Amino acid sequence: MTRSRKPNRSTRSDVAKLAGVSTAVVSYVFNDGPKPVAADTKQKVLKAAAKLNYQPNSMAKALRAGTSKLFGVIVPDFSNPFFANMNDSLEKEATKAGYSVLFMSSHLDGLTEQRCISRLLARDVDAVFGEFPQSGEVFQSLDARGCPFILFDYSRQAVGAKVVSSDFRQATQLATNHLLSHGYRHIAMLLGHGADPSDPRVQAWSEVHHAHKLPVGPIVRSDFTREGAYKATLSLLDNATDETGSGVRPEAIFACSDLEAIGALRALHERGIRVPEDMGLISFDGTKECLYTYPQLSSLRQDTKSIAKLAVKTALNPDAAPDVQLVPVQLDLRRSCGH
Incomplete structure (x- = not known):
């Protein structure tokens, strides 16, 4: 041939x-x-x-005008429904502004993430959007050549980058207060490994429990994956004990992503725990996956359209944009938390 x-x-x-x-x-x-x-x-x-x-040659024309008319987007995992929604919203907003978008995945690997950033900068992109597992301080050491970085899944100030994100603190407060309103008093949180004690979700989690004069529920590190949450939930159920060793298990779980909630749901089913009759469950992201579980998942829905609109506006005029812009989430109530 x-x-x-x-x-x-x-x-x-x-x-x-x-x-x-x-x-x-x-x-x-x-x-x-x-x-x-x-x-x-x-x-x-x-x-x-x-x-x-x-x-x-539109690229040559754009470069003569001092812009590549190209945005770069880096996410950890293309298969995650939230990032699929975010990518779709960003692409639509970029198109409205006359820009094309180059998508890359870090595959949850720090070295791959750095390579993606370097490749995008070499393409002279006009901005880089993304969710970066590494700390925001990484951008301070980059030779970004004036290219702005906009983080859309990082709801606190980041050195060297602009933040346009859902309000993690508000989301955690909504979820925790709602579960407490059902009478649940022993609640666990499933959270990825990247969050530290200064994370707004961790802080809000403690604040709400303290406001209700309750012991702070356990935070279980589970990655933001189905498998990680499945294993973490099994461990939580099989090993949960209070200080007296009486084997108290959580009455409800707040999963910090829809994928974690799906993994937790399987673990609960395998242990014969009914949702919501025996245990409440609420998730964060609000993708369509929540509609196709049994029972359907109550979730804090991220407004990807508003985030994308603000993010593109920030990329086009970063000097005029605040360092942190937070978008409220919407609580969608379904059966998994008992309404």
């Missing part, structure tokens, strides 16, 4: 030769100047371009 050769792309010189004009005139036609072109000459150029199927 022989590999078919890609046909040569028509050039500006080809159009100029066919139209009987200079290459400069072709450039003036497709760049709207800087010099005017007579109407009949312009028509000759356009007809020649159509006959040759000539496509101007």
